[in-house]
Amino acid sequence: MLDAAISGLGHVFEFYNFLSLFIGVVMGILFGALPGLTATMGLALLVPFTFTMSPASGLIMLAGIYVGSMYGDAIPATLINTPGTPAAIATTFDGFPLAQKGMAQHALVTAAVASSFGSLLANIVLAFAAPPLAEASLKFGPSEYFWLGVFGLTIIATLSSGFIFKGLLGGAMGLILSTVGMSPLGGDVRLTFGFPELQAGIDLIVALIGFFCLPEILTSIVGQRRRSYTSRQVNPSLKVIGEVIRDLFRQPVLMLRSSFIGTIIGFAPGAGGNIASMVSYNEAVRWDKHPEEYGKGTIKGVAASEAANSAMAPGSLIPLLTLGIPGSPPAAVILGALMLHGMRPGAELFSAYADVTYAFIMGLLVAAFLVTLIGTFGSFVFSRIINIPARFLAPVVVFMTILGSYAIRNNVLDVWIMLVFGIIGLVSNKLKFHPATIVLGLILGPFVEEGLVQSILAGKAAGSVIRYMTLQPISMVLIAMSLMSALWPLYASWREKKRNPARGAREK
Amino acid sequence: MSMLNADLIIGIFAWVVGGVVFVTTRELSPLGGMFVNYVLVAIFFLGALMLLKGFIKPEKIQFFESAGERRNIIIGVVMLVVYLYFMPKAGFLPTSYIFYMAFNMFLAEAPWARKSILQSAALSAVVVTFFYMVFHYGLGVPLPAGAWWE
Numbered sequence: 001m002l003d004a005a006i007s008g009l010g011h012v013f014e015f016y017n018f019l020s021l022f023i024g025v026v027m028g029i030l031f032g033a034l035p036g037l038t039a040t041m042g043l044a045l046l047v048p049f050t051f052t053m054s055p056a057s058g059l060i061m062l063a064g065i066y067v068g069s070m071y072g073d074a075i076p077a078t079l080i081n082t083p084g085t086p087a088a089i090a091t092t093f094d095g096f097p098l099a100q101k102g103m104a105q106h107a108l109v110t111a112a113v114a115s116s117f118g119s120l121l122a123n124i125v126l127a128f129a130a131p132p133l134a135e136a137s138l139k140f141g142p143s144e145y146f147w148l149g150v151f152g153l154t155i156i157a158t159l160s161s162g163f164i165f166k167g168l169l170g171g172a173m174g175l176i177l178s179t180v181g182m183s184p185l186g187g188d189v190r191l192t193f194g195f196p197e198l199q200a201g202i203d204l205i206v207a208l209i210g211f212f213c214l215p216e217i218l219t220s221i222v223g224q225r226r227r228s229y230t231s232r233q234v235n236p237s238l239k240v241i242g243e244v245i246r247d248l249f250r251q252p253v254l255m256l257r258s259s260f261i262g263t264i265i266g267f268a269p270g271a272g273g274n275i276a277s278m279v280s281y282n283e284a285v286r287w288d289k290h291p292e293e294y295g296k297g298t299i300k301g302v303a304a305s306e307a308a309n310s311a312m313a314p315g316s317l318i319p320l321l322t323l324g325i326p327g328s329p330p331a332a333v334i335l336g337a338l339m340l341h342g343m344r345p346g347a348e349l350f351s352a353y354a355d356v357t358y359a360f361i362m363g364l365l366v367a368a369f370l371v372t373l374i375g376t377f378g379s380f381v382f383s384r385i386i387n388i389p390a391r392f393l394a395p396v397v398v399f400m401t402i403l404g405s406y407a408i409r410n411n412v413l414d415v416w417i418m419l420v421f422g423i424i425g426l427v428s429n430k431l432k433f434h435p436a437t438i439v440l441g442l443i444l445g446p447f448v449e450e451g452l453v454q455s456i457l458a459g460k461a462a463g464s465v466i467r468y469m470t471l472q473p474i475s476m477v478l479i480a481m482s483l484m485s486a487l488w489p490l491y492a493s494w495r496e497k498k499r500n501p502a503r504g505a506r507e508k
Numbered sequence: 509m510s511m512l513n514a515d516l517i518i519g520i521f522a523w524v525v526g527g528v529v530f531v532t533t534r535e536l537s538p539l540g541g542m543f544v545n546y547v548l549v550a551i552f553f554l555g556a557l558m559l560l561k562g563f564i565k566p567e568k569i570q571f572f573e574s575a576g577e578r579r580n581i582i583i584g585v586v587m588l589v590v591y592l593y594f595m596p597k598a599g600f601l602p603t604s605y606i607f608y609m610a611f612n613m614f615l616a617e618a619p620w621a622r623k624s625i626l627q628s629a630a631l632s633a634v635v636v637t638f639f640y641m642v643f644h645y646g647l648g649v650p651l652p653a654g655a656w657w658e
Contacts, residue, residue, distance in 0.1 A: 045647070163515075163561065163567075165554050165557045165558065165561075166515075166518065166558065168550070168554055169518065169522055169551065169554040169555065169558060172547055172550040172551045172554060173522070173525065173551065175543075175547045175550075176525070176529055176544070176547050176548075176551065179543060179544050179547070183536070183539065183540035183543075185539045185540070186536070186537045186538070186539030186540030186541075187537075187540070188536045188537050188539075188540030188541070190533060190536060190540060190544065191529065191532060191533065193532075218581050218584055218585065219577075219581070221615065222580050222581055222583075222584035222614075222615070223572075223573075223577040223578075223580045223581040223584070224573065224577055224580075225576075225580065225615075390615070391612070391615040391616060392612075392631070394611075394615060395608055395611045395612045395615065395631070395635070396635055398588075398611065399604070399608060399635060399636070399639065400639070402591075402592075403639055403643055406649070406651070407643060407647065407649045410649060410650055412592065412595060412596050412652065415592055415595075416592060419585075419588055419589070419592065423585065426581070430569060430571050431514040431517060431518060431569060432514060432567065432569065433514075433518060448543075449543040452542075452543060452546075453539060453542055453543060456542070
């Protein structure tokens, strides 16, 4: 295995392959950074170009695109509060407040370093522990998916500021939005109100752009006529890079935990980077000694989200390479690319095609380092974008949101939906109702619904729904984690009041 | 500006959304409707809690900070609505040139100053053309050509 890994690394450093990887990473960053363009879209668009390349070069380029896009989505999330892909939702929670404080470079360097760290760790797992982990991923059945979704929903407790029922209501609204379109079981067309375009459901990116980007522009730039997105000009410097790297290495537990969460969620087929980053962010808040710092602009929040969503990418390749089950939509495109090069996932990939497979895995690894370099030094350019006066920047952003929403399905209705969500997001912000809870429901809805309905059907067939849903080992672990996650904020608040009765009385 | 009862607004909104969903999903099959029904129960219950809180311990908020903010946001939204309404009819390029220029002028301190008009027109030409080239030719996205010209 080690020989194959070293040989794979050799392939990556051949001039042509390295150039392909570099181009892939840059293209990936661009696709990740432009709202409306996703890693899946980037991979799908560039797969045809890899036909003419050797399998190793082609796959190395795709590795670059995948890893690059996992970092690229943090750029708009930080600068304009718009996640480039759904995987960067949690990055906005602290990335944008950091940018508003004039610390955009801090956030961008954190994203680059944390992305690389997460990717690196997940790649090591992919290279050395793929087969046993893939076996474990097969143990995920409907009830496990249901409880994983419920665990994801408990993040609402962290996202809700103040009255928790308000956050839960947001989550329920998101769940209802997720039912728009064809039902996964039963085939009913739901809540389309006569628009056939809605049969495919509400696109997540459209919702993200609407809920996160538009309200910020409408309130701050259009409404209050702020001249700049930030309260302070961003002055990038080399010192910031050193500071951020030093601070991140003082948080080894956070980095390792986030990367493991990303890897584990990645190898559960169907659970994507958005769930990974949200769960990781939630755990970061929960276990931190200073949870009050989150949401106000801390690099720890950015690191938790980015390490997890970048670790998810190699994690999602574990079931793909070993069992042929793609763990995420981009992994499905990579599966197509493998098949087109005549390679079938499974044991053969690690024996007959070990050379190419390990070149691909090492490509992912080296791409992580390239992301650190490009992201860290690119932060000098990217972070300055936010210094452009809002009067000139906001129209470009608005225009990009419209084009991005349209380009996903070439559909004007999606742009209208984005606008409606933008207005709802604006009203929610004014009513102190965090729209992230709605988005969370929208993300987890299909997951929870499929898991729930399938579990009920399977449970009835097995004789007991409750036993089927609760007595499987993974389900039990997930139930325990969900309970802990939901009750933790209450415990933390009780502990805080006990430690500091004066503050507790003030809060009352 | 007057203060609004945020909890009451949220509670009423939840019940209205829940009501619309309830009425439009009664014909679904048991499999298609199961999850919707569970979520509806949650919406009505949580909406009722919000209404209750709105009466007992309401959270009062000031929706707009000033009349100027309200006017600006309304104008901004109307511009977007008009742009989206005309885009499929008049085509992506003409409507985008006009929208971009108008939006840029709207955000300027002196919209009708000669410098502002020229600057907005130039930016509109460059930005819209650039994105059109990238999306239409680079990514092959079929942007609306305009029903009026077909």
